[in-house]
Amino acid sequence: MNLQDRTLLASGFHAPEPGVVEVLEDALIAIDDAGTIVSVMKKGDVGYDAAYEKARSKQRLSTLPSGSWLLPGMVDLHIHAPQYPQLGNALDVPLEVWLERYTFPLEARYQDAAFAKRAYSVLVDDLIANGTTTALYFATIHDEATRLLADICLEKGQRALIGKVVMDNPDQCPDYYRDASTDAALSQTRAFIDYVRAHPDNGDGRVQPVVTPRFIPSCTDEALEGLGAIAKDCGCHVQTHCSESDWEHGYVLARHGVTDTASLDRFGLLGRRSVLAHSNFLTREDMETVKVRQAAVAHCPLSNAYFANAVFPLRAALEKGLHVGLGTDISGGPSASLFENCRAAVMASRMLESGVDPALPAEQRGAGGNARIDFRDAFYLATAGGGVALDLPVGLFAPGYRFDAIAIDTNAADGTIRLWDELDSGDHILQKIINTASRANIADVWIDAKTVA
Numbered sequence: 411m412n413l414q415d416r417t418l419l420a421s422g423f424h425a426p427e428p429g430v431v432e433v434l435e436d437a438l439i440a441i442d443d444a445g446t447i448v449s450v451m452k453k454g455d456v457g458y459d460a461a462y463e464k465a466r467s468k469q470r471l472s473t474l475p476s477g478s479w480l481l482p483g484m485v486d487l488h489i490h491a492p493q494y495p496q497l498g499n500a501l502d503v504p505l506e507v508w509l510e511r512y513t514f515p516l517e518a519r520y521q522d523a524a525f526a527k528r529a530y531s532v533l534v535d536d537l538i539a540n541g542t543t544t545a546l547y548f549a550t551i552h553d554e555a556t557r558l559l560a561d562i563c564l565e566k567g568q569r570a571l572i573g574k575v576v577m578d579n580p581d582q583c584p585d586y587y588r589d590a591s592t593d594a595a596l597s598q599t600r601a602f603i604d605y606v607r608a609h610p611d612n613g614d615g616r617v618q619p620v621v622t623p624r625f626i627p628s629c630t631d632e633a634l635e636g637l638g639a640i641a642k643d644c645g646c647h648v649q650t651h652c653s654e655s656d657w658e659h660g661y662v663l664a665r666h667g668v669t670d671t672a673s674l675d676r677f678g679l680l681g682r683r684s685v686l687a688h689s690n691f692l693t694r695e696d697m698e699t700v701k702v703r704q705a706a707v708a709h710c711p712l713s714n715a716y717f718a719n720a721v722f723p724l725r726a727a728l729e730k731g732l733h734v735g736l737g738t739d740i741s742g743g744p745s746a747s748l749f750e751n752c753r754a755a756v757m758a759s760r761m762l763e764s765g766v767d768p769a770l771p772a773e774q775r776g777a778g779g780n781a782r783i784d785f786r787d788a789f790y791l792a793t794a795g796g797g798v799a800l801d802l803p804v805g806l807f808a809p810g811y812r813f814d815a816i817a818i819d820t821n822a823a824d825g826t827i828r829l830w831d832e833l834d835s836g837d838h839i840l841q842k843i844i845n846t847a848s849r850a851n852i853a854d855v856w857i858d859a860k861t862v863a
């Protein structure tokens with residue numbers, strides 16, 4: 411059911427802040443004809459009954475069936491679109507070997523536009539079906555394939571931010587998969603920005619271009635400087651990897667004499683619209699810089715388990731007030747589901763807190779202090795946190811926000827959620843959804859109030 415210019419009567423959940431879940435019981439959500447939320451009324455609010463009656467009498471009322479729960483659509487802050495054919499494979503080697511052995515050869519295939527079209531279509535369909543309404547994508551170095559990804563997101567209705575990947579450093583990128591030159595990388599970046607902004611089907615800016623230095627190792631200083639200038643000039647988002655693993659963190663220290671964060675800042679790549687994937691080795695100073703610049707971290711707990719050599723101190727970052735959201739990091743993370751990544755984020759934080767070496771006494775084993783997060787924080791990260799990170803009005807049910815949402819059918823016969831009327835109420839239900847939902851439970855997906863799955 412399309413919900414533009416309608417009022418939805420639904421029960422559900424959203425998380426306005428980390429750790430804070432609001433239960434919306436029989437909420438009336440009025441949506442305009444462009445898919446923007448106009449008002450959200452809770453039962454008992456002044457004017458609720460009149461609003462209900464008005465929507466009903468004008469035949470503009472839609473009702474979510476009982477057993478279905480409304481959640482904000484999920485915001486995935488870190489996806490390598492071309493790596494989808496590798497999902498679930500190639501998790502056996504460190505990052506630098508993984509890139510050379512598996513990932514660069516796969517990404518190089520996107521020279522072939524037909525292959526790109528096939529892979530990107532499957533990916534976007536699968537992400538939408540998994541409840542991902544906003545996606546921040548790395549594409550590849552290729553013009554045509556990157557434009558195709560934008561076309562496909564526009565056609566399928568997904569909110570997407572997409573970057574042509576820049577990798578021009580001959581020391582770190584193979585001959586067969588490298589930008590032809592620094593100038594070519596920069597001019598292609600500008601051309602892609604122009605393509606997306608002028609796209610005839612993108613009048614409302616649902617798809618946005620992103621300045622995308624893959625990471626410092628893959629870029630020359632000239633490219634980083636040029637991309638910083640482009641970001642300033644065009645006001646685009648910026649995405650890159652930051653202090654991901656021992657090797658990557660060490661490489662940047664050796665090449666630039668400072669951490670990734672400090673280096674990105676010098677090149678003008680750290681601002682309100684920058685998203686730093688991983689950021690596992692941020693120092694205290696780095697965290698301060700990220701906070702001052704109002705940049706964001708894309709926390710990728712599944713991928714970190716395979717490639718990071720460390721656990722991101724998520725609780726500390728949240729307590730410091732950093733903008734943080736969640737990323738699947740397809741295919742470093744072997745799941746296209748942000749629900750899975752919510753679970754992984756909670757688990758990683760618990761292991762960070764308790765520690766992992768049973769040979770050590772309990773008091774010496776963990777990181778010390780309170781490092782854990784819970785399902786409420788994870789839900790925030792996957793929804794409103796992602797919206798804040800991207801500086802976009804998504805992830806919450808509030809006036810002025812886009813109506814990007816999913817309906818979770820807890821009665822779906824093929825689903826994996828089992829509720830017990832005698833036991834489950836309030837945010838217990840959300841906890842079960844976060845911990846046990848699967849694709850079969852995602853009954854509806856809306857972006858800008860239009861049904862997309």
Ligand SMILES: O=c1[nH]c(=O)c2nc[nH]c2[nH]1
Nearest residue numbers: 490624625651713739742
């Ligand atoms: O998880 C990751 N995936 C990648 O594709 C990548 N490239 C640089 N660093 C990376 N990390």
